[in-house]
Amino acid sequence: MNDILSFRQGVRDTLPTVFGYIGIGLAFGIVGHAAGVNVLVIFLLSTIVYAGSAQFIAVSMLAVSSPILSIVLSVFLVNSRMILMSMTVASYFKEESILKNIWIGTLLTDESFALGMSKRNTTGNKLSVSWYSASNVMAYIAWGISSVLGALLGGLIPNSTKFGLGFAITAMFIGLLYLQINADKSLxxxxxxxxxxxxxxxxxxxxxxxxxxxxxxxxxxxxxxxxxxxxxxxx
CATH class of the missing domain: 4.10.860 (DNA Excision Repair, Uvrb; Chain A)
Incomplete structure (x- = not known):
């Protein structure tokens, strides 16, 4: 990483993490298909709910016809950690408008949060809306497309677990953790x-x-x- 905070640089910095989104997105689509959820619902879950691991829970609960309120509360609890992450990121955008803060917080993910915390080590503890927008949008697009592809390919892959797709996200976090510890000289x-x-x-x-x-x-x-x-x- 370098100290440039442009939209283009955000795309470059985020590109290596896209493979993690693709791996877990494909896995979600395949799991959703196996649970009997159609492609349209999987697409809507990934583009409207956009909750990562909570989507796996939502799909499993939909498959057993759980009450909607139970599904909503479960998804909220699993993703409640994003409140803490959004508050942390918001501290770097105090001078920006509330709409820009909502924009960044709405599409924030565990991965883009970790990437942002690593990026600030090279920029003098600064972040920009342009850079973060690029990171979040790339993640959003990769997740949506890979989820739909996974659902479409679900019928062709009877046993998706043998490919180890679920470990993609773990591997990405290990890499981001290493970068964070290695680059952060303030601690x-x-x-x-x-x-x-x-x-x-x-x-x-x-x-x-x-x-x-x-x-x-x-x-x-x-x-x-x-x-x-x-x-x-x-x-």
């Missing part, structure tokens, strides 16, 4: 590595006691609190 790498291990431990323990729908949100809040305390007390 001690020792502190960052400690927090990675602490977060892993919290997730492991949380999986036993905390409902999966709010696990990420709860772990994020606890880890952030511990991180602030550790930084002030020892770093």
């Amino acid at each position: 001690s790498q020792r502190l960052q590595l400690i927090m990675v291990l602490v977060t892993l431990g919290l997730v492991f323990v949380g999986m036993i006691f905390i409902p999966s729908s709010i696990l990420v949100l709860v772990v994020t809040l606890i880890a952030c609190g511990l991180g602030v305390w550790l930084k002030r007390a020892y770093f």
Whole structure:
């Protein structure tokens, strides 16, 4: 990455992550097809709901005819972590209009958030609407197209799990985490590595006691609190 914050540079910076969206988008389309959801509904879920992992939950609940209110609440809880991410990103756009902030927040994803946090390490802690728009729009288009393709190809791929498509998103996050730790000079790498291990431990323990729908949100809040305390007390 470099320090350019133009729309074109946003496209270039986001391009390597597109393969992650394509992999998991195809998997969603295939899973949706297997659950009996038609292509139009899959397209609408990906372009209107646009909720990543929550869409898998929505499809599974639709397949068993769950009440609409239950589906809405489940999707909201799973994606509630985006509230924290949007608030973090909004702090870089304090001088922009509320409409521009809504635009960025509406299409924000876990991946574009992580990419933005890595980008700010090369730009003097700055981000631009143009750059973020490019990142979000590319993700949105890739997700929508790959979901529909997955649904269309679903009948031709009886066992999609053997291709390991679900690991694409995990691999992308590992790469983004490495870039974040390697590029962020404002924090001690020792502190960052400690927090990675602490977060892993919290997730492991949380999986036993905390409902999966709010696990990420709860772990994020606890880890952030511990991180602030550790930084002030020892770093």
